[in-house]
Amino acid sequence: MNSTNSGLGLGPIDVHVHLSLNGQGSLSGWSRRRWVMRPFLAAAAHDIGLRGGFAGRDFDERYLNRLVGWLEDSSLSAAVLLAYDWVRDSYGFPRKDLSDLYVSNEAVIAIARRHPKFLPGVSIHPGRPDAFDELERCAAQGAALLKLLPCVQNVDCNESRYKPFWERLAKLGLPLLAHTGGEFCVRSIRNDLKTPACLRLPLECGVTVIAAHCGTRALPWDGDHFQTFLEMRSRYPNFYGDLSPLSHITHLVSLERLREDPARLLHGTDYPVVSAVFPSFLKGWISREELHRLNAIGNPLEKKIQLTRAQGFPEQVFTDLWRLLPETVVRSFQQRGSRIPGPPDLLAF
Numbered sequence: 592m593n594s595t596n597s598g599l600g601l602g603p604i605d606v607h608v609h610l611s612l613n614g615q616g617s618l619s620g621w622s623r624r625r626w627v628m629r630p631f632l633a634a635a636a637h638d639i640g641l642r643g644g645f646a647g648r649d650f651d652e653r654y655l656n657r658l659v660g661w662l663e664d665s666s667l668s669a670a671v672l673l674a675y676d677w678v679r680d681s682y683g684f685p686r687k688d689l690s691d692l693y694v695s696n697e698a699v700i701a702i703a704r705r706h707p708k709f710l711p712g713v714s715i716h717p718g719r720p721d722a723f724d725e726l727e728r729c730a731a732q733g734a735a736l737l738k739l740l741p742c743v744q745n746v747d748c749n750e751s752r753y754k755p756f757w758e759r760l761a762k763l764g765l766p767l768l769a770h771t772g773g774e775f776c777v778r779s780i781r782n783d784l785k786t787p788a789c790l791r792l793p794l795e796c797g798v799t800v801i802a803a804h805c806g807t808r809a810l811p812w813d814g815d816h817f818q819t820f821l822e823m824r825s826r827y828p829n830f831y832g833d834l835s836p837l838s839h840i841t842h843l844v845s846l847e848r849l850r851e852d853p854a855r856l857l858h859g860t861d862y863p864v865v866s867a868v869f870p871s872f873l874k875g876w877i878s879r880e881e882l883h884r885l886n887a888i889g890n891p892l893e894k895k896i897q898l899t900r901a902q903g904f905p906e907q908v909f910t911d912l913w914r915l916l917p918e919t920v921v922r923s924f925q926q927r928g929s930r931i932p933g934p935p936d937l938l939a940f
């Protein structure tokens with residue numbers, strides 16, 4: 592697909608941007624601030640320039656307005672804004688006690704309606720009694736993809752009872768973006784579902800599957816599922832990986848291999864997760880001047896684009912996602928741009 596002169600062009604797109612809601616605003620969402628995460632949330636708040644941190648009645652508004660500001664001030668054409676379903680039991684009922692985060696599909700759909708550069712990434716546990724209805728409803732409202740975290744949300748994608756759900760997803764042309772590998776920010780309740788091997792059934796049903804983080808570790812002692820990612824990428828032509836937030840010391844060995852063979856990789860940040868520049872300098876991939884130049888970029892969305900470029904990844908990692916999204920979504924994205932007269936105002940709640 593080519594970009595058009597009118598409307599929004601199909602330039603760089605970020606496949607992995609998180610919305611965060613604390614349940615005190617008007618959009619439906621919730622988060623648990625575990626004490627163990629507080630220092631990391633403080634670091635993330637500093638990095639993304641979120642004054643006031645991850646708490647308070649006005650958090651939802653501050654978080655979103657900060658994100659809109661970075662997006663408008665970046666070279667991105669668009670970003671997929673992700674919903675986050677509850678952890679659910681095997682019957683699909685919510686387990687709030689096991690959940691750390693919830694972002695409703697309504698929230699990402701409503702924001703994408705008001706801001707032309709966001710595309711909604713919805714989240715539906717396939718075991719939900721209303722899974723099919725919710726999928727149809729979200730697809731009709733312009734969902735760009737489905738996001739799941741199998742190890743967090745308790746989704747064993749290979750269970751045969753989910754086959755009709757994957758077949759419907761394939762028919763709708765919606766890709767599945769699935770977390771793989773280590774998870775640091777929220778609790779995992781199924782460590783056996785961190786491997787990309789748990790995504791075989793949707794792949795065999797014809798779904799385009801994007802393995803977030805390419806199965807890499809988050810922490811040095813995490814199990815490493817990167818080899819499985821590589822094996823599956825060579826076996827399934829509909830299998831992709833996202834580069835979010837691959838930049839840290841724990842990612843270097845995998846990144847080296849991906850640089851040598853950058854087939855079917857997609858750009859992503861995992862915003863608000865911080866990207867690190869220094870490890871790429873340590874590895875000799877970027878010069879000291881590049882290190883200083885990249886570290887001087889205050890916009891975390893732009894910094895990751897420029898870091899990925901400096902690491903030597905080809906330009907198509909920034910735009911290949913457009914080929915994988917439903918055509919109707921891409922077309923309406925381009926048309927939306929031509930209807931909006933100028934840069935949108937910050938979102939009011």
Ligand SMILES: [Zn+2]
Pocket residue numbers: 607609861
């Ligand atoms: Zn993420």
